[in-house]
Amino acid sequence: MVTVSPNKIIRIAIADDIPILRKGLILLLNSYKPCGVDIEANNGQELINKIKLAENKPDICILDISMPVMDGYETLSVIKQCWPNIKVVILSVHYNEYTIIRTVREGASCCLPKEVDTDELFTAIKQVHNKGYYHTELVKHYLTNSMYEDVRKLKLNKNEQEFLRLCCSDMSYKQIALQMELSPRTIDGYRDDLFLKLNIKSRSALVMFALQTGLVTSPSEKA
Amino acid sequence: MVTVSPNKIIRIAIADDIPILRKGLILLLNSYKPCGVDIEANNGQELINKIKLAENKPDICILDISMPVMDGYETLSVIKQCWPNIKVVILSVHYNEYTIIRTVREGASCCLPKEVDTDELFTAIKQVHNKGYYHTELVKHYLTNSMYEDVRKLKLNKNEQEFLRLCCSDMSYKQIALQMELSPRTIDGYRDDLFLKLNIKSRSALVMFALQTGLVTSPSEKA
DNA sequence: CAACTATACCGTTAAAACACCCTTTTCTTT
DNA sequence: AAAGAAAAGGGTGTTTTAACGGTATAGTTG
Incomplete structure (x- = not known):
């Protein structure tokens, strides 16, 4: 169990099948003091394998939705089942009512579109780490106002x-x-x-x- | 007119509406010796405005396809009309027969999927700068074997x-x-x-x- | 066991989509 | 001015989709 302290490094794992984005994201996040990226993976399955082997589990996983082998929806589900304390941030081009409701209801701490600017991404990660969640206006809107009543049926x-x-x-x-x-x-x-x-x-x-x-x-x- | 020499820096301009990808790409390319990124833009229109104002035009433009205001197809068309010497590399999630044929026939020197790994991206940029083009197997395949006969009708x-x-x-x-x-x-x-x-x-x-x-x-x- | 649930299946009707062949108008090109 | 291309509109018939209101069976669970 990790004690959260304002100066502690936030350990991050990333799963995304676009190497240039993944590499870029790692450079960006590592350049931001409180963050350190320990794990990167090309898809969900690979990420889960690496987390299993890791001595120190990451604090936050950043997941893309569409990936080969295992997509973000399924990966999120597995992570929350195996390691409920790991926070998940969804970062994807897919940013719509279905994706937001399904991932947030499944336990994602944050759902952001890939168009997010770097400052907001940093803010989101910090807040997810400290408060446990970061919801954009659109996410808040859908959480209080969604046409999907029976969330179980979204799978x-x-x-x-x-x-x-x-x-x-x-x-x-x-x-x-x-x-x-x-x-x-x-x-x-x-x-x-x-x-x-x-x-x-x-x-x-x-x-x-x-x-x-x-x-x-x-x-x-x-x- | 620029004399091409093996050690000269390749000046690059980037248009992509995903800031984290753009920023990451800039960090990556700048870390690769022969490259230097001078211009970045959030969409095609912005890129064109910046090129107009630039004293030294870029050697290579890297364009995304789907961008707000002006998309990659139109941006490519404008660039090749105004500055035929600027080489264009299309780097997009859209990687299919239509996109490939339309952009390459319009004058793109290279068309890559965003899933490209960093090494191949470097190779592509170097070869575009030296030889004028870099075609993947899929691009070659469609160039010799496309169902689109009348390319003018693709617009x-x-x-x-x-x-x-x-x-x-x-x-x-x-x-x-x-x-x-x-x-x-x-x-x-x-x-x-x-x-x-x-x-x-x-x-x-x-x-x-x-x-x-x-x-x-x-x-x-x-x- | 009874009740519930999920899954597969069925029939009818009306609307929409698709195929095919055609005319008129306008604008461009020679 | 004639030829040709491009854009809009047309008629007709078949196939596919979509809306509605159902049944049968297997598996689960209280």
């Missing part, structure tokens, strides 16, 4: 994820059903459920959602 | 851009027609044209295209 199961991925293509629902070896009616049900949960009315909006939340990244390969 | 006009933007929403084509104050038939034509040009068959794929190329970024505000 998609395997089939829903696969369906969403295949929606991001030229395939008709019939073709998606064929691909997933399910009845077209079942696919219909997945769609209706998602429309209801996400409060949208068209497949186009579903594609928007999938890409903007980072739940789908690559174009679905036509098998 | 979308104002109406097509607006149509594409409005496609990224819950609106039906009828509603889009209303919003744009055009006949539904005209909108139908826009769609058919784009389908033909881009070799796709559905609005979902259109939305994918719009977001993955950076031609549309923000969700279209429902007016």
